[in-house]
Amino acid sequence: MSLRTPAYAAHSATSQLEPWSFDRREPGPNDVHIDILYCGVCHSDIHFVRNEWNMSRYPMVPGHEIVGKVVRTGSAVTKFRPGDSVGVGCFVDSCRSCAACQAGEEQYCTKGLLFTYGGEDKDGSITYGGYSTQIVVDENYVLRVPDSLPLDAAAPLLCAGITTYSPLRHFGAKPGTKVGVVGLGGLGHMAVKFARAMGCEVTVLSHSPSKGVDAQRLGAHYFIATDEPSVFDSHAGSFDLILNTVSAEHDLNPYLGLLGWDGRMVLLGLPNPTPVAAFPLVFRRRSLSGSLIGGIRETQEMLDFCGAHGIVSDIETIPMSAINEAYERMMKSDVRYRFVIDSQPQELTLRAQSGSRNRWTSIR
Ligand code: NAP
Ligand code: ZN
Numbered sequence: 001m002s003l004r005t006p007a008y009a010a011h012s013a014t015s016q017l018e019p020w021s022f023d024r025r026e027p028g029p030n031d032v033h034i035d036i037l038y039c040g041v042c043h044s045d046i047h048f049v050r051n052e053w054n055m056s057r058y059p060m061v062p063g064h065e066i067v068g069k070v071v072r073t074g075s076a077v078t079k080f081r082p083g084d085s086v087g088v089g090c091f092v093d094s095c096r097s098c099a100a101c102q103a104g105e106e107q108y109c110t111k112g113l114l115f116t117y118g119g120e121d122k123d124g125s126i127t128y129g130g131y132s133t134q135i136v137v138d139e140n141y142v143l144r145v146p147d148s149l150p151l152d153a154a155a156p157l158l159c160a161g162i163t164t165y166s167p168l169r170h171f172g173a174k175p176g177t178k179v180g181v182v183g184l185g186g187l188g189h190m191a192v193k194f195a196r197a198m199g200c201e202v203t204v205l206s207h208s209p210s211k212g213v214d215a216q217r218l219g220a221h222y223f224i225a226t227d228e229p230s231v232f233d234s235h236a237g238s239f240d241l242i243l244n245t246v247s248a249e250h251d252l253n254p255y256l257g258l259l260g261w262d263g264r265m266v267l268l269g270l271p272n273p274t275p276v277a278a279f280p281l282v283f284r285r286r287s288l289s290g291s292l293i294g295g296i297r298e299t300q301e302m303l304d305f306c307g308a309h310g311i312v313s314d315i316e317t318i319p320m321s322a323i324n325e326a327y328e329r330m331m332k333s334d335v336r337y338r339f340v341i342d343s344q345p346q347e348l349t350l351r352a353q354s355g356s357r358n359r360w361t362s363i364r
């Protein structure tokens with residue numbers, strides 16, 4: 001038996017997302033069957049849907065900021081029970097044996113990182129993500145969402161949250177660290193919240209001057225509008241650590257000049273490459289790094305940190321049918337600060353159409 005699953009899918013790099021349905025596998029002994037309640041909308045979904053990284057497969061069901069409730073568990077599952085609040089992030093399996101997997105940094109798996117959508121599973125099937133109503137995932141790749149957090153606003157933690165938490169931790173952000181956050185979108189606003197909670201001195205650098213008030217409300221101490229070129233001179237050498245979350249092509253070199261001696265800029269955004277000059281790096285021993293999401297252990301640590309500090313995303317909830325408009329608004333940097341799909345209204349309509357059974361109302 002398989003699980004008929006209503007979803008929204010892209011069928012090519014240029015088409016709009018539209019209703020579609022597919023079969024999920026029946027849960028195996030180690031699997032958790034999850035009814036999806038909410039799914040955040042990440043800018044990576046747009047890059048993927050539009051094949052900007054030349055690795056997309058269609059039909060594509062995006063979505064890797066998934067939260068929901070456990071419906072049932074396989075016979076060997078020990079960590080979860082029906083009714084638990086859970087999350088699924090950007091990957092749903094890995095090789096489990098390479099050095100990265102052994103170190104709990106599965107996101108850097110060299111042999112078999114399986115993305116939540118658009119990946120090829122061991123049996124040759126293609127994975128489908130969270131713009132859908134249910135998912136079946138091995139328990140080792142499922143996260144526990146603290147009960148104190150609202151599920152809709154917790155969804156973006158599964159990607160935007162861990163992607164910003166991980167480099168702050170890895171590169172030693174601590175009280176007093178001067179952190180710059182470039183781009184105040186989904187990732188950027190989570191970076192501000194985490195850096196502030198870690199005691200850092202936080203500055204937002206944004207090409208949208210109107211976001212200054214929000215930056216302060218989100219926890220930033222300072223705001224720099226980067227549409228005024230002179231700010232790169234007046235703030236030269238100011239930062240210890242910059243997280244660059246910009247989704248569009250831009251010149252990295254002025255931002256490198258904002259770093260102090262031994263400062264580091266971490267690229268989180270994934271636009272097309274731009275050339276990097278040697279001089280700003282060499283003369284002040286600055287570093288340019290990248291960072292990819294985070295491993296399962298650290299993602300759980302991040303969720304627990306959010307539970308302890310009351311941190312969630314600022315969201316605008318949408319029905320799945322509004323996904324194409326949401327993409328258009330994100331392309332204009334017009335999101336405050338994460339769209340989250342509420343799967344329920346669409347789910348009910350689609351399930352009624354497809355005739356599949358409706359377990360939804362009993363668990364919400
Ligand atoms: P988002 O919500 O759309 O935010 C991106 C922000 O970038 C915008 O809000 C805007 O901030 C800034 N921006 C956009 N266009 C710009 C331009 N032309 N010039 C300067 N700034 C511009 O996107 P997101 O979901 O946070 O994702 C951001 C990037 O991170 C994407 O490329 C995504 O694929 C990538 N990502 C990477 C990882 C990872 O593991 N490394 C994980 C998730 C996402 P302002 O208006 O404040 O300037
Ligand atoms: Zn993402």
Ligand code: ZN
Binds near residue numbers: 095096098113
């Ligand atoms: Zn591995």
